[in-house]
Amino acid sequence: MRAMLPDAGGSVLPGEAPEPEPADDEVLIAVEAYSVNRGETFQLDGRLDRRRPGWRPGKDVAGTVVRSAADGTGPAAGARVVAHPPASGWAERVAVPVHSVAALPDSIDAVTAAALPLxxxxxxxxxxxxxxxxxxxxxxxxxxxxxxxxxxxxxxxxxxxxxxxxxxxxxxxxxxxxxxxxxxxxxxxxxxxxxxxxxxxxxxxxxxxxxxxxxxxxxxxxxxxxxxxxxxxxxxxxxxxxxxxxxxFDYTRADTTYAAELATLIRLVAGGRLHPEIGTVRDWSRTAEVIEDIRGRRVRGNAVLTVG
CATH class of the missing domain: 3.40.50.720 (NAD(P)-binding Rossmann-like Domain)
Incomplete structure (x- = not known):
């Protein structure tokens, strides 16, 4: 599948990555949009020493479930969802634990949802x-x-x-x-x-x-x-x-399950009580360009890339 791969210069390049192999408690999501966070730019340039062999960036995604979890939990195939995977979301597909996935109502599009998780x-x-x-x-x-x-x-x-x-x-x-x-x-x-x-x-x-x-x-x-x-x-x-x-404060320390918070965020947006600020929406082929704009503080709010 196509994915954004870390390069030697602190950014990403389009390339091929292995198909995800979901665990029993994971759903496979076809990614429609993802968000780039400043922390991911730190990981790419080595400021945060959290890169593992085979690591690829991507923690904020929205899309459609194409394979439900083998253990019978979580959303069914065909469901629209927002998710917060630990990594690897800048790709055509990503496997995400069901405890970090929430359903999307028809009133919220994938671009808005992708700006929410982290x-x-x-x-x-x-x-x-x-x-x-x-x-x-x-x-x-x-x-x-x-x-x-x-x-x-x-x-x-x-x-x-x-x-x-x-x-x-x-x-x-x-x-x-x-x-x-x-x-x-x-x-x-x-x-x-x-x-x-x-x-x-x-x-x-x-x-x-x-x-x-x-x-x-x-x-x-x-x-x-x-x-x-x-x-x-x-x-x-x-x-x-x-x-x-x-x-x-580190948001991951106390709890690494995120479905409840994702559902809360979706409820607040759907009810008009939370308004994501999306500073730019671009095709995912321009991810490297967006990374540089974030580093140069040329994006206010969230930067969202669409996968198509």
Missing amino acids: AGITALRLLRAAGPVAGRRLLITGASGGVGHYVTELAASSGAAVTAVSSTPERGAQLLELGAAGIVTSPADARGPYDVVLESVGGASLPAALARLAPGGLLVWFGQASRTPVALDFFDFFDGPAQARIAH
């Missing part, structure tokens, strides 16, 4: 890690990305007063429409204090955001998009928020 699951689990947000002040950095977009809309609709950090006011404009109480271009410009900070940029962003926590506040650290390591000075805490807490 960013949407991360947003749901981040907000669980943050605790109840109704009536609380929340600051999120890197808010123009897919995760930030979903967190802003979900938190605002739950009653949080969200301040979103976006690189430019233009990139943050849609976040105001989704319920953000304010937009700033740097955490240093945020007034605070905040009960919760969700930080994903790294570098100087984390210390600046940490200084804006309320006493006893929580900072959840879930990424380092700038690729710049964070430096913290312990003595700065004496002038900062008393009893501030920092929690590391």
Whole structure:
């Protein structure tokens, strides 16, 4: 079958891959659309040392089940689905455990669905890690990305007063429409204090955001998009928020089954309560081009490729 294969330059090339061989608890999906995430660009360029022999990228897919699971669980052949495989989704077909697949209603197309899994699951689990947000002040950095977009809309609709950090006011404009109480271009410009900070940029962003926590506040650290390591000075805490807490977050650590969250995301989209921001839709032959546009921050929201 045709698939996108990692190349030596940190990108992908079209090529041939073996047909998937589903396990008894896996369905075989004919992929109609997939999304490219920033984390996958890190894997491709070696920034995340998670590549295994035979590894191919692809964690967000939507399509049609062409073979149901041998153990009788999960959707039947012919069902439209959204799925979150561990890898290998940038291909004509992919095998996915039934615990990471959810049915799609006719009202949601494959392009919209493909923009949901990784960013949407991360947003749901981040907000669980943050605790109840109704009536609380929340600051999120890197808010123009897919995760930030979903967190802003979900938190605002739950009653949080969200301040979103976006690189430019233009990139943050849609976040105001989704319920953000304010937009700033740097955490240093945020007034605070905040009960919760969700930080994903790294570098100087984390210390600046940490200084804006309320006493006893929580900072959840879930990424380092700038690729710049964070430096913290312990003595700065004496002038900062008393009893501030920092929690590391990895959406895969607590649970590696995703069907429930995928079903929740689909329900929210179908009900008009969640609105994916799709910055570009292109044929999958242009995947390498999209990867470079994501690295150059030329895509706002999700980038979706259609397989045809």
